Amino acid sequence: MYNVVLVTLGCDKNTADSERMLGLIDSSDYNLTSDPDEADVAVVNTCCFIESATQESIDKLLELAQLKEGRLKYLICTGCMAQRYKDQIEKEIPEVDAFIGTMSLDSIVDVIDELRSKEASDKANKVDADNKVMRFEELDAPYPDRTIISRVVTERPYLEYLKIADGCDKRCTYCAIPYFKGKYKSIPMDAIISEAKVLADSGVKELILVAQETTYYGVDLYGEKKLHELLRELSKIDGIEWIRLLYAYPEEIYDELIDEMARNPKALHYIDMPIQHTEDDVLRRMGRRIDNAGIRKVVEKLRAKMPDIIIRTTIITGFPGETPDEHELLLDTLAELRLDHVGVFTYSQEEGTPAATFDDQIDDETKNERLEDIMLLQQDISAEKLESYIDKEFDVIIDGYLSDDDVYVARSYMDAPDIDGMIFIDSDKELISGEIVRVVITDSDVYDLEARLV
Numbered sequence: 001m002y003n004v005v006l007v008t009l010g011c012d013k014n015t016a017d018s019e020r021m022l023g024l025i026d027s028s029d030y031n032l033t034s035d036p037d038e039a040d041v042a043v044v045n046t047c048c049f050i051e052s053a054t055q056e057s058i059d060k061l062l063e064l065a066q067l068k069e070g071r072l073k074y075l076i077c078t079g080c081m082a083q084r085y086k087d088q089i090e091k092e093i094p095e096v097d098a099f100i101g102t103m104s105l106d107s108i109v110d111v112i113d114e115l116r117s118k119e120a121s122d123k124a125n126k127v128d129a130d131n132k133v134m135r136f137e138e139l140d141a142p143y144p145d146r147t148i149i150s151r152v153v154t155e156r157p158y159l160e161y162l163k164i165a166d167g168c169d170k171r172c173t174y175c176a177i178p179y180f181k182g183k184y185k186s187i188p189m190d191a192i193i194s195e196a197k198v199l200a201d202s203g204v205k206e207l208i209l210v211a212q213e214t215t216y217y218g219v220d221l222y223g224e225k226k227l228h229e230l231l232r233e234l235s236k237i238d239g240i241e242w243i244r245l246l247y248a249y250p251e252e253i254y255d256e257l258i259d260e261m262a263r264n265p266k267a268l269h270y271i272d273m274p275i276q277h278t279e280d281d282v283l284r285r286m287g288r289r290i291d292n293a294g295i296r297k298v299v300e301k302l303r304a305k306m307p308d309i310i311i312r313t314t315i316i317t318g319f320p321g322e323t324p325d326e327h328e329l330l331l332d333t334l335a336e337l338r339l340d341h342v343g344v345f346t347y348s349q350e351e352g353t354p355a356a357t358f359d360d361q362i363d364d365e366t367k368n369e370r371l372e373d374i375m376l377l378q379q380d381i382s383a384e385k386l387e388s389y390i391d392k393e394f395d396v397i398i399d400g401y402l403s404d405d406d407v408y409v410a411r412s413y414m415d416a417p418d419i420d421g422m423i424f425i426d427s428d429k430e431l432i433s434g435e436i437v438r439v440v441i442t443d444s445d446v447y448d449l450e451a452r453l454v
Contacts, residue, residue, distance in 0.1 A: 002073075003031045004112070005039035007064070008154070009057050010047025012246070013210050014079060015154065016163040018045045021078070021108045022152035028109045032152070036067055041074045041112055045105075046081035049177070050348035057081045058093070065095035074098065074115045078105055083136070083180040090132060098133035102166070102181055106144045107135045139167070139182030145191065150198060156399065158205045158434030159417060164192055164230065165211035170249070172276075173287040173354040174316065174347065177212055184213070186221045193233055200239035205434060206397060207234060208244045208416065215252035225252070228260040235266040241436065242397070244416060246272040250298045251290040262305040268413040270310040271302065278333035279326045282319055285358070292333065299337055310414045312341035315374060318367030319347045320358035327370050331377055340385060341420050342378040344371050379446050386421070386444035393440050393454055396423055398431045410439070410451070421447040429453065 004025050008018040021043065026032055033039055042064045046057035064075055077089060078100040086099050098111050114133050143166060153160065167181040196207060209230075211217065218226025227245075234243055243266050250273050261267045277283050280291045290298075302309045315334075317327070334342065346367035349356045396410035399417070408425040415421050425431070425439055439451035 001029055001031055002040040002112070002116075003033040003038055004041040004043065005033050005036050006043040006045065007036075007060055008045045009060060010045075010049065010053055010080065011210075012161040012208065013163055013166075013212075014045050014047060016151075016161045016210065017079065017105050019151035019154055019160075020149050021045070021105055022154065023150045024106065024109050025112075026152050027150070030109070030112065036064060037071070039067070039072055041076065041115075042067065042072055043076045043078055043108065045079045046077060047079070048081040048084050048180070050345070050350065052348075054081060054085075058089075061089070061093050061096060065093060068095050073119075074112065076100065076108075076111060076115075078108070080180050083139075084176065086134075086136075096132070099135070101136035101139075103137040103139055103141055103144070104135040106149070111135055139180075140185070143185045143187050151195075153202070153204075156417070156433065157203050158397070159208070160199050160204045160206075161208045161210050162192065162196060162199070162234075163187065163211060164209050164214060164217050164227075168212040169216070170213065170289070171287060173285065173358075174319065174350065176350045176353050179352060181212065184216055184220055186217050186219070186226075188221060189218075189226065189230055189233065192230065193237070196234055196237055196240065200237050203239070203434070205240065205436070206242040206244065207240055208246060210246050213247055213249045213252065214245060215248045215254070215257065225254055225257070228254075228256040231257075231260050231264060231267050235264050241266060242268055242413065244268050244270055244413075246416065248273050249289075250275055250295055251288075253298050253302070255301075258301055258305050269306045269308050270312070270413055270416070272312040272416065273298070274314040276314065276316045277319065277322075278330050278337075282322055282326055282330075285321060286316070286319060286355070295333075296337070299339075310340045312343070312416065312420065313339050314343040314345065316345050316347050317370040317374060318362040320355055320362065321360040322362060322370075327373070331373060334374065334377060335381070338381050338385070340382070340414065342374065343419065344374045344378075346371055382421075383444070383446045386447075386449055389441045389449060390444060391441065393438060394423075394451075395436055396425070396439050396451070398425075398433050398435045398437065400433055401431070410437075421449065423449045423451050425451050425453065427453050 048054040074097045076098045077096045082099040083101040165186045167184045168178050169184045248271050394412040396412045399409045408431045410423045438454040441449050441451050443450040
């Protein structure tokens with residue numbers, strides 16, 4: 001029977017989608033493999049959020065295309081780049097045999113079946129056909145039923161990304177996501193709860209809620225925001241101990257959500273809140289729906305209800321027309337807000353977006369200089385914050401063991417996996433990945449902490 005390898009690129013939302021595809025493949029007559037050299041079918045779940053992500057996806061497709069000189073029979077491009085750039089890929093990478101759009105990923109097994117059937121038919125009729133297999137559902141169709149698929153966990157078995165919605169209605173001027181993801185589509189709450197129960201039964205302790213925008217959850221289905229209710233229901237599931245919230249747009253953060261986070265012991269006092277900039281004219285040109293005063297008000301509300309709240313954000317620097325004064329004002333605002341984690345991206349001129357046509361595009365050298373300014377500022381803020389945690393106690397979840405350094409790696413509620421800092425634990429006692437233990441912080445640096453067991 002055919003072996004199938006699936007490569008996931010891009011964000012954690014893609015990880016959740018890939019694990020669904022892996023679950024479908026695993027329950028079929030095909031075998032899963034992690035070795036491309038042993039695969040008969042290669043699937044690449046692509047990303048094209050920014051130029052570098054698009055290039056990574058192209059490079060991976062070209063790399064796997066070379067394996068068609070050996071065992072590999074079929075190469076399938078799925079996800080965002082398939083949706084956005086199908087015609088270009090079909091022309092420039094003819095080795096790709098099939099394309100599956102962002103709303104059609106659950107057809108992965110049917111596509112493999114069709115490729116095999118098509119090949120058999122072409123051989124029987126002595127036809128050298130090169131037409132591709134395509135699956136592209138309407139972008140704004142209802143989200144597929146999640147309750148019938150058992151996901152295959154690809155990363156930490158005690159941690160899972162739980163996708164609660166897809167698409168976006170915001171239409172920020174720099175962002176292409178609505179063009180290949182469609183309108184905002186909440187996943188029905190009962191389907192999310194069912195999936196979360198299955199994950200909990202498999203040993204998952206930490207759920208990380210993801211979407212293009214989590215805070216808008218429920219408006220399209222229920223006529224009002226329901227993220228606070230979803231948090232409440234998820235917290236009732238036995239086995240789930242931590243629930244973390246990513247991609248919460250600041251203008252959509254509302255009082256009931258803040259109250260639920262404050263009183264729910266399983267809802268971590270952590271929020272990823274992408275603001276992208278802090279200065280009003282830049283925010284307006286970006287198409288953002290909040291201003292500097294609004295950002296400050298949200299931060300103030302969060303800290304008033306949860307003094308220990310950890311706030312992560314992302315900043316886009318070098319947006320078209322961003323002046324030196326606006327850059328300096330951004331630095332001043334970040335210095336005042338003292339957010340806990342700040343990720344910075346240089347503006348990417350994405351084809352088809354309004355901002356790509358704006359005047360006053362900024363050169364790469366200036367973008368990178370401004371990025372460096374923000375990172376140096378945030379390093380100082382981070383170092384000061386982390387130093388303040390010395391001698392304090394925290395519950396942490398064990399993420400692994402570094403044999404070369406003889407230390408365990410862990411995270412507290414303050415750190416999301418792979419994007420924030422780590423806690424290194426010196427322990428003579430054997431610790432198991434996924435175990436939650438109590439530690440006291442003993443030292444710090446710019447991004448990470450050291451600790452010992454209490």
